[in-house]
Amino acid sequence: MTAASTGTGTVPDTSFMVDRAYFTDRDVWRRELDGIFKRSWLLVAHESEVPSPGDYVTRRMGTDEVIVSRSEGGEIKVLLNACTHRGTLLCKADTGNTAHFRCGYHGWTFANDGSLRGVPRGRELYGPGFDKGAFALRGARVATFYGLIFATFDQELCSLAEYLGDMRFYLECMLNVSGAGTAAPYGSYRFTHLGNWKLEADNLAGDGYHLRHAHRAGFDMGIMGAQAGAVEGVCVQFERGHALRAQRAAGSEPGLRFPGYPQERWPEIAERLSPDQARMFSDSSVVHGLVFPNMAWVHTPRAGGFDPGEPEAAMFQLRLFNPIGPEETEETNWLVTPADYDDAWKASAFKTMQRQHGATSFFESDDLENFRRMLQPAGGRVGRELLKSNFDLATGSEPFKPWFSGPGRIVGSDVSEVNQRWFYRTYLAWMEAGK
The missing domain is CATH 2.102.10.10 (Rieske [2Fe-2S] iron-sulphur domain)
Incomplete structure (x- = not known):
């Protein structure tokens, strides 16, 4: 990789490869702690x-x-x-x-x-x-x-609002749906797994390519909900390496609908969000993304195949990836809900998270196994020398006018590696600057 500006639109979106040493080398890991983590919210x-x-x-x-x-x-x-x-x-x-x-x-x-x-x-x-x-x-x-606590030991770093920048527009779609604010009603849970932290970060930043392959069982079992139908989506990149991928049901009729939320609360959601935010969030099937370097999230309406009688409840899961070492990651997860929604709705959202994105669910079992297996060839001398991670999918995609007007560089390519390229270009620029 070569150094690049961290401003959106300043780097040609061209062919991109990442040396495998960035996922296994202890010296790289130590540099990350100084060059990335000490300089971030x-x-x-x-x-x-x-x-x-x-x-x-x-x-x-x-x-x-x-x-x-x-x-x-x-x-x-x-x-x-x-x-x-x-x-x-x-x-x-x-x-x-x-x-x-x-x-x-x-x-x-x-x-x-x-x-x-x-x-x-x-x-x-x-x-x-x-x-x-x-x-x-x-x-x-x-x-x-909106209830999320951030911290930094960098006394010179900009404010959190400036750090998040235009990503706030999209995060508010999930965090500002109720005047009562947000809650994490089930606290958090932590686990460790084998795999470099960046593998999860780039996956959640915008990898839609792996879904029907790594998670084929979920589609075969009929528990993918709206994601299994016809969808249209975008990838979006922001200053400082933040990125997200958003999907909605294809061909949605005009109107403001927020699946997964009680229908009687839809007017409140539309009122609290700006018109462009409401249009972006309407008929959403999945939104997932990354606040650089290591905070990710997944938002999805309730998937299918679950217990009858459970209320439909959208899941908003926050994830945090901390690098214990180059090949081991500690992950912390939260379910975040509107604070004033009833307990039955929150319980249904929690079940959705645990079944679909919990530490032992089918989604995470698939992904964590792949993260572990990605390290095995990189441990060999020949494999480390000859293999690089390839991020060429859908290079050169043009900026796109989606179904909403929102900030960031919006690319109309739902299945793409543009967000991963953006993440690693930002990552390297920070690493070079922190030398």
Whole structure:
């Protein structure tokens, strides 16, 4: 790969290959942590996971362990999970509620806002001039977007709103459907798997080519819902490497319909979204995409083949990919719903997510197996030298006028690798700039 600008429309969409070392090399992985993850706004949690003072969850930002806490004053904090005395891991639980975090090594105690409150024999051993303020937990910058909590340790990085840019137009279609805001009613779950984090990122950025091959069983079983019918779709690219792929039922009649949502709520959805957002989201069959570098999502109405009597419920799944190593990824998943929808609707949406996109569902089993198998040939010396990952599908596709007016470079090619090419060109530009 060669360096390229990260501005949409500035790079010719031509033939593109990626060296396999980018998926297996430990030096590349270490460079990513500095050149990509330290320079990005990263998703860490949903506000509903820490609703009350003292609530906390532990997460990763790249490979850095952090505590996402709500302080006694109600402020959301993202703190490096390491005692400032000797660097010991401070909080070992995944979730809980506490006013203080106490280090198990020497007993230093920190409030849940990160301030140092207690040092055993501190005045005696450190003297009366000891500055507790200098030893507060290291905190990240924090910003939220419709309930999603993002953080960065880069003090010079632009605001989250600027970082998301025009991607906000599309994310709002799924996050702004109710005046009550959003919730993650079932919390989150994490698992690890073999495979480089970029394989999932480029897949969710816009890979429609693999569906009827890798996921053929889903089509044969009749559980693909609207995705199995006639559809039309687009791929869209944005500044900073963000990308998405959107489909809707082909030949849809004029009008605003939001399958998967209660029909009595359709007027509210249309009112909350802009006219162009409503047209984009109307008759949607699937929308999936990536906020660079490692936050992805899948939105789809309820698929077919499930239990009779369940309410139809759209699934909006958030995913986070953290690179534990070049060949191992930790994934965190959330179901995000309108906060005020009833429990039966939320339960149906959760079942859809678990059946179709859960850690052991048919979709994920197919994909994770392919991600693992993609690493095997790259581990051989000849395979690593002779094989490159090819992203030539539908090169040179022209910008396209779709069924809606929206921002970004919109390409009228539902099955394409234009978004993957965009992701890797941005990735390399950041890696080169971070040298």
